[in-house]
Amino acid sequence: MSFLKSSSENSWYPPYLPVLLGWVGAVLCVMTLAGGAAYTVIRSDLARQQQDALYETSVSTRVLAEEVANTVRHIDQVLELMRNDMENIRSTERFDRFLQTTLQHKSLRTFITDANGYLLQQAKVSDAVPYYADAPFFLDHKKSLYRGMNISDPVLQRENASQVPVMLFSRRVNNAQGDFAGVVAVEITAESLAGFDIVEDTLYARLFSLKLIDGLEVFTAGPPQERRALERADSDPLAQSLDGQRIEPGSKFADGQNRIFSWQSVGSYPLYVVALLPETTASEMNLDKNKFRLTTAVLILLLILVVGVVGCVVHLRSKAHQTYVQQIREAFRLAAEGMQEALYIVKPVYGPSRSVIDFVVEDCNDQAARRLGRTQPELVGKAISTIAPLDNEQMLEFMRSVLKLGIVEDELQIPGQDNPVPDQTTGGWIQRRGVKTQSSIAITVRDVSESRKQRAALATMAVTDALTELPNRRWLIDQLPEKLSLADKNGKQLALLFIDLDNFKAVNDTLGHKAGDQVLTDISDCLRGSVRASDILVRLGGDEFMVVVEAIDDFTNAEERAMRVLNAVSRLNDTASWGAFSVTASIGISVYPIHTTSAPELLQFADIAMYAAKAAGKAQYRIFNHDYAGALQRRVQLQQDLQKAIGSEQLRLYFQPRVDSYTGIVTSLEALARWQHPLHGAIPPSEFIPLAEERGLIIPLGEWILECLCRQLRAWDDAGLRYGRVSFNVSGLQIKNDRFRVSLLACLTRFGLSTRSIALELTESVLGTDSAVMVEELTHLQDLGIPLEIDDFGTGLSSLARLQHLQVDVLKIDKSFVQGLGQDMKSDALCNAIHSIGHALGIRIVAEGVETLHQLEQLRKFGCDEIQGFLVSEALPAHAVAMLITGEPLLEPIEKKLMRFPGRAA
Numbered sequence: 001m002s003f004l005k006s007s008s009e010n011s012w013y014p015p016y017l018p019v020l021l022g023w024v025g026a027v028l029c030v031m032t033l034a035g036g037a038a039y040t041v042i043r044s045d046l047a048r049q050q051q052d053a054l055y056e057t058s059v060s061t062r063v064l065a066e067e068v069a070n071t072v073r074h075i076d077q078v079l080e081l082m083r084n085d086m087e088n089i090r091s092t093e094r095f096d097r098f099l100q101t102t103l104q105h106k107s108l109r110t111f112i113t114d115a116n117g118y119l120l121q122q123a124k125v126s127d128a129v130p131y132y133a134d135a136p137f138f139l140d141h142k143k144s145l146y147r148g149m150n151i152s153d154p155v156l157q158r159e160n161a162s163q164v165p166v167m168l169f170s171r172r173v174n175n176a177q178g179d180f181a182g183v184v185a186v187e188i189t190a191e192s193l194a195g196f197d198i199v200e201d202t203l204y205a206r207l208f209s210l211k212l213i214d215g216l217e218v219f220t221a222g223p224p225q226e227r228r229a230l231e232r233a234d235s236d237p238l239a240q241s242l243d244g245q246r247i248e249p250g251s252k253f254a255d256g257q258n259r260i261f262s263w264q265s266v267g268s269y270p271l272y273v274v275a276l277l278p279e280t281t282a283s284e285m286n287l288d289k290n291k292f293r294l295t296t297a298v299l300i301l302l303l304i305l306v307v308g309v310v311g312c313v314v315h316l317r318s319k320a321h322q323t324y325v326q327q328i329r330e331a332f333r334l335a336a337e338g339m340q341e342a343l344y345i346v347k348p349v350y351g352p353s354r355s356v357i358d359f360v361v362e363d364c365n366d367q368a369a370r371r372l373g374r375t376q377p378e379l380v381g382k383a384i385s386t387i388a389p390l391d392n393e394q395m396l397e398f399m400r401s402v403l404k405l406g407i408v409e410d411e412l413q414i415p416g417q418d419n420p421v422p423d424q425t426t427g428g429w430i431q432r433r434g435v436k437t438q439s440s441i442a443i444t445v446r447d448v449s450e451s452r453k454q455r456a457a458l459a460t461m462a463v464t465d466a467l468t469e470l471p472n473r474r475w476l477i478d479q480l481p482e483k484l485s486l487a488d489k490n491g492k493q494l495a496l497l498f499i500d501l502d503n504f505k506a507v508n509d510t511l512g513h514k515a516g517d518q519v520l521t522d523i524s525d526c527l528r529g530s531v532r533a534s535d536i537l538v539r540l541g542g543d544e545f546m547v548v549v550e551a552i553d554d555f556t557n558a559e560e561r562a563m564r565v566l567n568a569v570s571r572l573n574d575t576a577s578w579g580a581f582s583v584t585a586s587i588g589i590s591v592y593p594i595h596t597t598s599a600p601e602l603l604q605f606a607d608i609a610m611y612a613a614k615a616a617g618k619a620q621y622r623i624f625n626h627d628y629a630g631a632l633q634r635r636v637q638l639q640q641d642l643q644k645a646i647g648s649e650q651l652r653l654y655f656q657p658r659v660d661s662y663t664g665i666v667t668s669l670e671a672l673a674r675w676q677h678p679l680h681g682a683i684p685p686s687e688f689i690p691l692a693e694e695r696g697l698i699i700p701l702g703e704w705i706l707e708c709l710c711r712q713l714r715a716w717d718d719a720g721l722r723y724g725r726v727s728f729n730v731s732g733l734q735i736k737n738d739r740f741r742v743s744l745l746a747c748l749t750r751f752g753l754s755t756r757s758i759a760l761e762l763t764e765s766v767l768g769t770d771s772a773v774m775v776e777e778l779t780h781l782q783d784l785g786i787p788l789e790i791d792d793f794g795t796g797l798s799s800l801a802r803l804q805h806l807q808v809d810v811l812k813i814d815k816s817f818v819q820g821l822g823q824d825m826k827s828d829a830l831c832n833a834i835h836s837i838g839h840a841l842g843i844r845i846v847a848e849g850v851e852t853l854h855q856l857e858q859l860r861k862f863g864c865d866e867i868q869g870f871l872v873s874e875a876l877p878a879h880a881v882a883m884l885i886t887g888e889p890l891l892e893p894i895e896k897k898l899m900r901f902p903g904r905a906a
Contacts, residue, residue, distance in 0.1 A: 664891030815849025
């Protein structure tokens with residue numbers, strides 16, 4: 001290996017040792033990185049394969065669930081058409097045609113019975129007994145007024161010398177008088193219902209099963225081994241959710257393999273689809289791909305090793321020659337790296353004492369020549385000291401620094417010139433970079449004026465709110481310490497006014513975020529006009545603002561600012577375009593250095609004072625008091641405790657009866673949540689319900705109430721108690737959640753309850769919303785037969801047209817009106833008006849908070865249908881209510897005809 005030796009002597013040349021060691025290290029490093037990357041890719045691919053298997057299994061389950069849902073929906077349409085034709089025209093021609101076009105490929109049988117169970121008509125005749133008087137489905141329809149579709153448990157029937165599971169769907173038929181007149185029914189094989197003929201051709205999982213919502217198997221398709229695995233798996237998905245997937249550990253199965261378990265509800269029907277896929281199946285499908293990647297990784301490592309050896313040899317052979325060539329190419333590479341930059345290559349000029357006295361331009365590009373207002377030939381060969389308009393001494397000093405340090409980079413501002421040469425770049429900021437080569441200096445000059453402007457603009461954007469163009473929280477945190485120091489220097493005080501908008505969330509939830517942004521814009525303009533020019537208005541985020549009031553002498557100045565803000569926001573409501581919503585402000589005040597000398601604490605204390613203002617009734621201000629901190633800490637702790645309490649024994653359902661105003665008999669119940677805190681005792685709903693809405697717990701709390709209520713109604717039904725129906729409060733957030741309706745139907749189905757056994761109580765503000773989603777959901781719920789009741793009527797902004805459109809069942813008069821009966825003429829007039837509206841629309845009227853006999857007498861005179869309140873009974877636990885509704889009337893009965901109703905005949 002003579003290339004490793006010097007040309008002047010036959011000895012080892014030390015400079016090449018670092019090169020050799022560098023190549024060895026580089027090859028080892030690259031091989032390590034490549035091996036690690038290959039390992040990471042293979043591991044990532046295995047994880048991705050598992051995720052793909054989960055996804056494909058979930059897709060297969062949804063496809064099959066949609067197939068079943070479409071079939072059941074068509075069957076329900078056939079039943080509805082059959083029943084309508086039997087009740088109206090006594091003909092079946094239309095549903096025969098419909099059957100041929102929608103379900104002609106399904107193995108099914110339709111038939112119709114009369115009121116005694118005898119078969120009137122059937123399609124696709126089978127050997128079934130044409131008498132159904134003792135059939136469970138026939139008896140269910142005969143005893144129940146329910147006219148919806150009934151789904152019976154699967155039964156085995158003989159078909160082609162084998163037994164197959166068959167599902168039966170049916171609806172009740174009434175005569176003209178509304179009495180039971182028979183049943184229309186569709187029998188279909190479970191395999192045809194599920195559409196399992198598409199499983200092997202299009203779907204991914206190894207096993208599919210269709211089950212009823214109570215876990216009863218309808219039909220299963222798949223290998224026997226996977227059927228046994230399904231039996232061992234935890235197959236009660238509705239205990240967790242209506243749809244989902246998980247991986248069952250191999251310890252549950254005889255073969256020790258993990259299995260992907262996926263389930264999906266079938267629309268709003270009490271059915272769901274389950275799918276199983278062994279993890280090894282997904283791995284086997286990608287086995288060849290994994291082997292290929294492993295082989296590729298090994299070959300790449302070998303290739304890297306070979307390339308490294310060859311490269312090291314080539315590099316060492318050409319090292320001596322490359323050293324000189326590299327010095328020449330250095331200057332040219334700098335030019336190639338920045339074609340938009342000005343490039344100068346200069347050579348130092350030495351004096352008698354070997355000191356650098358000047359520099360000569362050896363070469364430059366066109367950009368460099370234009371920057372100086374010259375041409376390239378005019379610059380090459382010229383001394384720097386003779387070139388204008390540069391600051392020659394400053395430029396010479398820069399070049400000397402490059403010679404000394406090897407590389408220097410800085411930014412320099414160039415003043416503009418009065419009469420620049422055409423095409424000459426003048427003024428602004430430049431970035432200079434000088435690099436020393438073997439005998440010269442390469443200098444690049446780049447115009448960074450625009451870049452500096454962009455950085456300045458970005459810095460401004462970082463501390464400015466995009467919506468209101470006000471300073472933001474970051475600006476306040478950065479600048480507040482400086483403001484406090486200035487207040488100390490001037491011997492003045494500084495106040496922070498923490499502003500939070502009241503009822504803004506209602507605007508956002510009801511009218512949408514676009515309307516919410518308009519509110520924030522209008523409020524910010526209003527606040528700008530209500531503070532001094534020296535005050536600083538900041539938007540902290542959301543609906544929170546801050547006013548920094550500088551150079552004040554005492555609390556009075558801060559309170560004056562707060563009152564001006566409150567009055568300005570209040571006046572804005574009279575002219576704003578927010579609809580009927582009233583947005584006010586709650587303000588917390590902290591003062592430096594009275595309350596604290598710390599900037600973070602000053603912000604925190606203003607925040608705490610704002611919460612105290614909200615707790616005191618909103619639309620007012622509070623100056624910080626250390627007692628407020630304890631109250632806020634208790635509020636935060638209660639929110640955390642409430643999250644833990646949901647689903648525990650701390651929360652319980654109580655029931656308050658409603659009675660007929662004249663007979664005193666219990667007509668229905670209202671379910672109310674009660675919280676027994678282990679430390680604070682009973683927490684009233686007026687305190688913990690707002691906490692649940694603020695923390696986003698209202699949806700899980702509502703799901704808990706629904707579950708407990710359905711379980712209790714099932715127990716009462718089993719005990720034979722007649723409770724009428726039970727209402728419970730539902731928030732607007734629950735109604736707008738797309739899972740509420742599905743969860744409600746699933747819970748009623750699971751406990752075997754009718755939709756008429758419950759009622760939803762909505763606040764009047766929810767009824768008044770213009771949200772299309774809200775209106776659509778309420779319409780769907782009403783179409784399902786679920787009664788709607790409006791709570792606290794008279795306090796909100798509901799639309800009378802909406803009352804008629806939604807066919808509300810009950811209006812509940814707010815207790816604030818009831819308490820003023822006989823004492824306040826306005827309360828009497830409002831109660832009378834509400835009764836007149838309700839009775840004109842055919843809506844029952846319920847009075848809340850009835851506590852005295854005098855109030856009851858007044859309500860009877862107005863024609864009030866039902867009452868609720870302490871005069872009848874307080875809210876009671878379930879066992880006490882059971883005793884109450886089986887007893888005597890809770891009021892002394894009175895003949896309704898003896899009462900005289902205002903505006904109506906006696």
